Amino acid sequence: MGWTLLILLVVLTVVHGNPAVTVRTGSGPTVGFDQHPNSVPLGEGTQTTTEGESKVVEEVMTTGVLNPSHYPARRAATVVQHYLNTRYGSPYRWIFLSTVHSGSAEDVAETGRKYQLELTMQEIISNVSGQCSAELFFLGGEGQSAPQVQASCEGLLQSNTTAQEEAFYQQHRASNNLVSGNNIPDSYGHMEPSMKPFWQLGGVASSFIMLRESNESTLYNMAQVANFTQLVSSKEETEKDQLRFNYHVLLHEMISQEITHWKLLVTWSPEQGVKVLQTELQPKCHHCEAPPNTTN
Amino acid sequence: MCVSMYSAVWSREETTERNYYTRYHNMSEITAWMEQMKRENPDVVSSMVYGQTYERRNITLLKIGLSSTGRKKAIWMDCGIHAREWIAPAFCQYFVREILRTYKTDTKVNEMMKNLDFYITPVLNVDGYIYSWHNESTRLWRKSRSPGTGGCTCYGTDINRNFYANWGMVGVSTDCCSQTYCGTKALSESEARAVTDMLGKMREDILAFLTIHSYGQLLLVPYGHPNISAPNYDELMEVGLAAATAIKAVHGMDYTVGTSPDVLYANSGSSRDFARLIGIPLSFTFELRDKGEHGFELPEDQIQPTCEEAYAGAHHIITYAHDKAFYSYAATVTATLWTTLLAAWVSSAILLTIICLYKKVK
Numbered sequence: 293m294g295w296t297l298l299i300l301l302v303v304l305t306v307v308h309g310n311p312a313v314t315v316r317t318g319s320g321p322t323v324g325f326d327q328h329p330n331s332v333p334l335g336e337g338t339q340t341t342t343e344g345e346s347k348v349v350e351e352v353m354t355t356g357v358l359n360p361s362h363y364p365a366r367r368a369a370t371v372v373q374h375y376l377n378t379r380y381g382s383p384y385r386w387i388f389l390s391t392v393h394s395g396s397a398e399d400v401a402e403t404g405r406k407y408q409l410e411l412t413m414q415e416i417i418s419n420v421s422g423q424c425s426a427e428l429f430f431l432g433g434e435g436q437s438a439p440q441v442q443a444s445c446e447g448l449l450q451s452n453t454t455a456q457e458e459a460f461y462q463q464h465r466a467s468n469n470l471v472s473g474n475n476i477p478d479s480y481g482h483m484e485p486s487m488k489p490f491w492q493l494g495g496v497a498s499s500f501i502m503l504r505e506s507n508e509s510t511l512y513n514m515a516q517v518a519n520f521t522q523l524v525s526s527k528e529e530t531e532k533d534q535l536r537f538n539y540h541v542l543l544h545e546m547i548s549q550e551i552t553h554w555k556l557l558v559t560w561s562p563e564q565g566v567k568v569l570q571t572e573l574q575p576k577c578h579h580c581e582a583p584p585n586t587t588n
Numbered sequence: 589m590c591v592s593m594y595s596a597v598w599s600r601e602e603t604t605e606r607n608y609y610t611r612y613h614n615m616s617e618i619t620a621w622m623e624q625m626k627r628e629n630p631d632v633v634s635s636m637v638y639g640q641t642y643e644r645r646n647i648t649l650l651k652i653g654l655s656s657t658g659r660k661k662a663i664w665m666d667c668g669i670h671a672r673e674w675i676a677p678a679f680c681q682y683f684v685r686e687i688l689r690t691y692k693t694d695t696k697v698n699e700m701m702k703n704l705d706f707y708i709t710p711v712l713n714v715d716g717y718i719y720s721w722h723n724e725s726t727r728l729w730r731k732s733r734s735p736g737t738g739g740c741t742c743y744g745t746d747i748n749r750n751f752y753a754n755w756g757m758v759g760v761s762t763d764c765c766s767q768t769y770c771g772t773k774a775l776s777e778s779e780a781r782a783v784t785d786m787l788g789k790m791r792e793d794i795l796a797f798l799t800i801h802s803y804g805q806l807l808l809v810p811y812g813h814p815n816i817s818a819p820n821y822d823e824l825m826e827v828g829l830a831a832a833t834a835i836k837a838v839h840g841m842d843y844t845v846g847t848s849p850d851v852l853y854a855n856s857g858s859s860r861d862f863a864r865l866i867g868i869p870l871s872f873t874f875e876l877r878d879k880g881e882h883g884f885e886l887p888e889d890q891i892q893p894t895c896e897e898a899y900a901g902a903h904h905i906i907t908y909a910h911d912k913a914f915y916s917y918a919a920t921v922t923a924t925l926w927t928t929l930l931a932a933w934v935s936s937a938i939l940l941t942i943i944c945l946y947k948k949v950k
Contacts, residue, residue, distance in 0.1 A: 359850075361844045361845075361846060361850075361851055362846070362850050362851055363850065363851055363852060363853065366851075370880075388879070388880065388881060389879070391842070416881060474724075475724050477882060477885045477887065478724070478885070479612075479674075479721075479724060479727045479885065480611075480612055480885070480887070480888050481882050481885045481886050481887030481888060481890070482887060482888065513880035513881075513883050514883075515728060515883050515884065515885070516728075516885060542728065544728075544880075544883055544884070546804070546852075546853070547853045548761075548766070548767060548768065549730060549746075549767035549768055550766070550767050551728050551767075576765070578741050578742050578765055579741060580725070581741075581742055581743040581744070582743070583643075583719075583733065583743075584719075584722055584726075
């Protein structure tokens with residue numbers, strides 16, 4: 293009988309616990325102000341500036357191994373995305389960053405910063421993904437200089453776009469039916485299927501601008517093709533086989549949240565790829581912001 | 589006559605059709621929808637006007653929960669603080685519909701509706717949202733619609749840089765034409781004041797604060813200032829990462845979790861930071877789809893999958909917050925009971941052993 297009791301005692305000790313959620317130390321909602329030394333009490337730290345310019349926070353640049361989910365690697369990876377589109381993009385080939393696997397950054401004495409990245413990129417029309425290794429160099433110092441990019445990818449350009457590109461090219465080569473469009477996508481994210489390749493072409497063409505304008509403090513995407521117009525093909529010997537377009541695009545820069553308007557002169561053919569001949573930043577229309585005279 | 593009868597029937601039934609929640613809706617449609625939610629669910633849904641916009645429009649929330657006699661804990665969700673992020677109000681509508689659709693049959697949702705009230709603001713920046721619907725050229729408006737001051741002719745302040753949370757320190761502009769203009773001073777915007785006043789009144793009761801934005805596929809935890817950590821950073825990350833796992837399980841989409849300065853950019857004066865600073869333990873910013881292909885102009889055929897995955901993420905955070913508040917007490921009680929029982933067993937077992945041994949010796 294005594295042994296039974298002893299065994300019971302052991303069993304109970306082992307089984308001791310509770311069926312509900314584990315009680316966490318310090319659990320329960322925090323009420324009232326935090327006394328943590330890191331929390332900034334309200335009322336402190338108001339910033340005063342006299343000039344009307346954007347404040348630039350002195351970012352401490354990460355060096356060494358980069359965290360793939362942190363912004364330095366992601367911004368650099370997006371620059372690689374823009375670069376790949378300038379090299380390989382077309383109305384039927386548009387590449388986007390899928391995943392950052394690893395990366396590192398280092399200062400290059402007095403001149404700038406160099407990044408090395410391992411990425412997965414995805415061609416979003418055919419849904420084909422590929423692994424890429426890339427190196428970027430951001431020039432430091434005064435003045436805006438385009439980053440220099442080198443990248444090699446495996447498997448990314450697998451999809452056979454030849455037939456679609458050729459058909460699209462032939463369809464629009466005849467000058468008697470010049471195509472145009474606007475608001476692609478529209479406010480609801482819609483676009484006519486026939487406009488889709490022009491949206492994709494606009495995205496690729498925008499990559500030339502986005503690549504050139506990028507630095508370690510920017511993250512660009514094309515927000516919309518405001519409008520595009522097909523032009524009669526140039527009579528120039530070198531250009532007469534190219535489709536030609538005027539594009540007006542809206543670019544979104546994530547860190548400043550600004551929308552910038554750009555006009556581009558774009559040419560394309562299956563052989564020559566996408567070329568951007570001219571770009572022009574459009575001035576912001578401040579007086580356009582006044583309330584419309586309608587009630588809602 | 590037939591046509592007008594048909595259209596009257598159509599509009600009455602429109603919001604019960606499944607495809608209502610797969611389209612974007614303008615402000616008058618959302619206002620009508622809020623009225624309909626109250627009408628159809630009078631015992632669980634009420635509304636509250638808790639402020640005015642610059643253009644004097646009402647800022648309205650829906651309060652959803654099973655009525656009780658005592659004071660209840662709360663979950664706060666707001667959408668549309670930035671006008672162009674149309675997927676956010678769409679998500680708030682979806683969330684409301686989902687909890688109303690499931691609370692009678694889903695035991696967990698039912699339990700949470702009993703213990704909590706959900707305070708949901710489908711559109712916070714009403715002026716900006718209406719302006720973004722005006723025409724194609726206004727679609728990408730972000731800020732409030734208050735006019736610039738001091739000779740600056742541009743409009744609007746970034747409401748999510750205007751809260752009293754390290755206001756004006758980092759990730760803001762003092763140029764009133766800028767998209768991140770933080771205002772002439774903290775809480776210069778009536779929209780920010782409205783939220784501040786509500787949170788101030790309710791702060792002891794709010795278990796979780798969720799503010800919904802787009803785009804980027806991120807879950808952001810406080811704080812927006814790179815040198816300041818939330819005291820429960822580890823908990824926020826743990827809950828956030830679990831929420832991201834729940835999101836990914838729905839349609840395979842990756843959402844990155846971290847503080848804003850780590851994964852996106854530094855910023856100050858955000859509503860999320862303010863909520864955390866006044867003591868709301870679980871404060872998250874959701875940045876919904878996509879990652880830049882369409883950006884703010886997310887196609888309507890992505891509304892449903894986006895809302896489904898975001899709902900899974902929000903549900904995880906809310907369930908965690910709820911269980912932490914309501915099960916911790918029970919767990920303490922149960923643990924005490926077990927300990928008492930065990931102590932009783934131990935003492936009686938020792939006593940009986942001693943008696944047995946004594947008897948044996950005797």
